[in-house]
Amino acid sequence: MPIEPACTARDIAHRFGRVRVLDGIDLDLLPGECVVLNGANGSGKTTLLRILAGLLHPQRGTVAHANGRSMRVAFVGQAPGLYAELSTIENLVLFAGLHRLAEPGDAAAEALDAFGLAHRPGMRTRTLSRGQQQRLALARAFMSAPDMILLDEPFTALDTSGGELLDRAITAACANGGTVLFAAHDDGHARGRADRVLTLADGRLRSAAGPGRTVRSPEPTAEQDDVAAPPRPAAGRGGLGVPRGAWLIAQKDVRTELRGRELLPALGVFAALCGTVLAYAFSDVTPDLPRVAPGAYWVALLFGGTLGLGRMIAAEVDGDALSALRLTGLDGGALFLGKWAAATAFTLAIACVLAPLWVALFALRPGDVLGLAAVAAAGVPGWAAAGVLVAGISATARGREVLLPILLFPLLLPLVLAAVRATGGALAGAPLTDLGPALALMAAYDVIFCVVGFWLFPVVVDST
Amino acid sequence: MAGAMSERNDRRLDRAERVLAGAAAAATAIATLWVFTRSPDEATLRETIRILYVHVGAAFMAYVAYGITATAAILYLWRRNRRFDHVAVAAAEWSVVLSSITLITGSIWAKVASNWWWQWSDPRLTLTLLLWFVYVGYLLLRHVTDGDRRATLSAVLAVAAIPAGILNHFATLLFRTEHPPPILNRPGGAAADPGIVRAVLLSLVAYALIVGWGMLARVRLEAARDALDEP
Structure with missing residues (x-):
């Protein structure tokens, strides 16, 4: 036969x-x-x-x-x-x-x-x-x-x-x-x-x-018969669930960062440097530094965060670990969610470190730390979702370091507009109802780009 | 058999391209003549109203081209047919050209009419600029990738730009707008002089024919380039 x-x-x-x-x-x-x-x-x-x-x-x-x-x-x-x-x-x-x-x-x-x-x-x-x-x-x-x-x-x-x-x-x-x-x-x-x-x-x-x-x-x-064939390990034939896959990837990224400690310290210092340069530059043209603080905060956060995102995705592509991941049958959506969770956690950590620094650099009140961190918590997940997707798109392209911000920043414009407005309102002590439209827009951005990323990232991974 | 069909198809497309090119040239000539000989000056803007005929047609067709790129990108991801990719890239190139014309002429017109070159608080300006950057990025991405990967990744980017464009529209509504209200598509009918409306419509037709001819030629060029790369 x-x-x-x-x-x-x-x-x-x-x-x-x-x-x-x-x-x-x-x-x-x-x-x-x-x-x-x-x-x-x-x-x-x-x-x-x-x-x-x-x-x-x-x-x-x-x-x-x-x-x-x-x-x-x-x-x-x-x-x-x-x-x-x-x-x-x-x-x-x-x-x-x-x-x-x-x-x-x-x-x-x-x-x-x-x-x-x-x-x-x-x-x-x-x-x-x-x-x-x-x-x-x-x-x-x-x-x-x-x-x-x-x-x-x-x-x-x-x-x-x-x-x-x-x-x-x-x-x-x-x-x-x-x-x-x-x-x-x-x-x-x-x-x-x-x-x-x-x-x-x-x-x-x-x-x-x-x-x-x-x-x-x-x-x-x-x-x-003389060849000893070891018993095959018991393995699940069905696909790994999305939550479990995402958890394993996020856990791996966090563990890698805690072990290597190369991304977060560098990005924190870079974002702080951005803030220092912006505060120094603006202090020359306006005495009202608190007014430019929201814009400067988001610019520093996005610049630093985007550098980190590029590294996170490159780590999968450069050593070809992505091929091994794909062959495990890991769902591309799970990979997206894992990367998104890690990127959100890292960037929120930087946002929290930057908040007190901004109070010092831009002459804010000590209580403004909470306002800065709270609006960051509302905006960073949407940024991470769009960022992971675009970092995946640019990961295998020539000149990806330059390409990533060129592709990503235009997509972030709605989020940045809303985030700067919400941060400005929070720092000015505006009631929550006044911040409503901006926060609603940020929430919509978060949800839409998480869905879009979850849907499109497998297509990106498949062509990488 | 297939070769004969392809030749027949080629001949048909050649003819369509020639007809569109002729129609575009005629429509452009008629629109230009109309704009400079029959269209009246506007009461406050006087002769500078003629910038509008370049601006409105370019802006309208730029948005049409964005729509075509986004639709073709979705269809490519769904059907994986390279023809949709050819349409997407042709429309994206035209959208960048037309948006550039829109931004430049809009800025000149704003300076004449309102004494400012640019207003960040204007939703349409920022939306047009955002889409310009998105599609310049789209073309850059195509430049640094190749093969199926180029088609897939650029389609994903074009699809991701759809919600960003919509959300940007809402984001800019948080600010007040400085852009003048629409001239043609206004509740209660067109606001401007009928001579001005006719000139706008003529320029729109000319733009549509130019873009239609240009896109057809570009799609055929992209298909020919792809055929060279086929195994």
Whole structure:
């Protein structure tokens, strides 16, 4: 009886600009087989792997998984895609949670052990060597016992023992019916490992039988009995709920910031500097500094906050952690909500620190601290919602640092108009009824942009 | 078969482009002649009223172009058909050009009529400026991205600009307006001299034909450029 392919790709074609990278690729990947994809640098191996993983939409052709069911796919690219400020175990526990593994802590500890990192569970990831980071990325990929594992030059940076551990993991995964496809730029890596060797050249695939093994069915044959196939960890097949996903992402961002302490102090100092410069500049032209205080407050807050937003989204895109997040099946809306919650919390913290400083710089009354902080609490959530969406849009664009404020600030104009008006009213001691229209507009902005962001952010993530 | 159909379609579009170009040229010539020979001076603004014929048509068509971009962006995100992206970018480019004309002529007219160049308290001025910045950003975004990503990300930005535009309208209502009330679309009928109203309508027709021709040409250019990038 023929084995049903785990993954079928038909007529895949893709080009970058005018450069044709893939041209009519047909490929079947069987359960339990290990396939090596050879090709020179720039031959399109990474592009093909990303298309098979579902991380990149091919411009032509289709990719289908067995019976159209949702498969668990893991991908390790050339960047390890790890969170540098988290420890090795925290990185794995986060992804175990996102994969809905029954015992995230145990699964993470086992995965660390499988790749020789059990003695460094609390070590911060940024202090690991390149080879150790590669081991950790591989541990994360194999941890959830995926149906298909796609590895882009996985032996890069691994030492001999790391290579042996990876070999063992590949063999065990295949024995469990998983499919492994890994890219390599020479034949050496295929020796003794591959059931099939594919060569990618001029956008087309050539196939050859593997030098070391034969294609096996999902049920291990007698000759594979010596390969210890570890039991697959219990994993939830259904999608992770939006609230749970958002909570895990927000928690990770807050933990990263508390650990690294690089964003908040810098943004606080930057916003305070903005206030100092504005107060000094305005003091030269008007004696009525309290009058310009609301405008200056929001300008400083938005400038500082926007810088921070860019960093928060870039942290997901730059190391390619976003690819790993996407493959957990995390809903794009949950990612949006998690980022929104963290951005709101960080910016409100800066707003609270700035309030007493504004009292000193702009000759306000001490009680005005409360007014400033209260209006900030009403406006910052809307700013964060629009900001996370636009930071996502600009994250992969060239010149994103400049592009983000150019795209974001025009969208913020209604919020800024209302916020400055409400802050001015609050500082002047106006009754709440007078602030009503401005506060209502801010509330409408908050709600509308949270809905728009939740709806559109998955589209942005999908095209990143 | 498909090639023959495509050629027939191309010929039809060529003809439509030529007809629109001719009609736009004729309408512009007629409107210009009317504005300078038949349209009367206004009682207080005198001959400077003629700035209005450039200003109102540009402003109206700019808002039409914004509407087309937003609609095409929603349709692109829904259907993922690149034709909607071609329409969106063509309309966005025209909206930036027309808004620029609106802002410049509006400012000149305000200086003549009210002795100020710009009023931040005016809802229409700030809304037009906001949309100008949004769509300049939209074009910049397209410039620094490519392929499907360019089409998707710019469509998302155009859709996000819709609530921002609406909310900005309400935000600026918190302030009082300095902009003169509408001339044509006013309760109880048009307020101005019939000669002025006719000149405004003629300029609107000329603008509509120019933008229609320009958009058709731009959509075809974008489609041809996309065809080159197809695998």
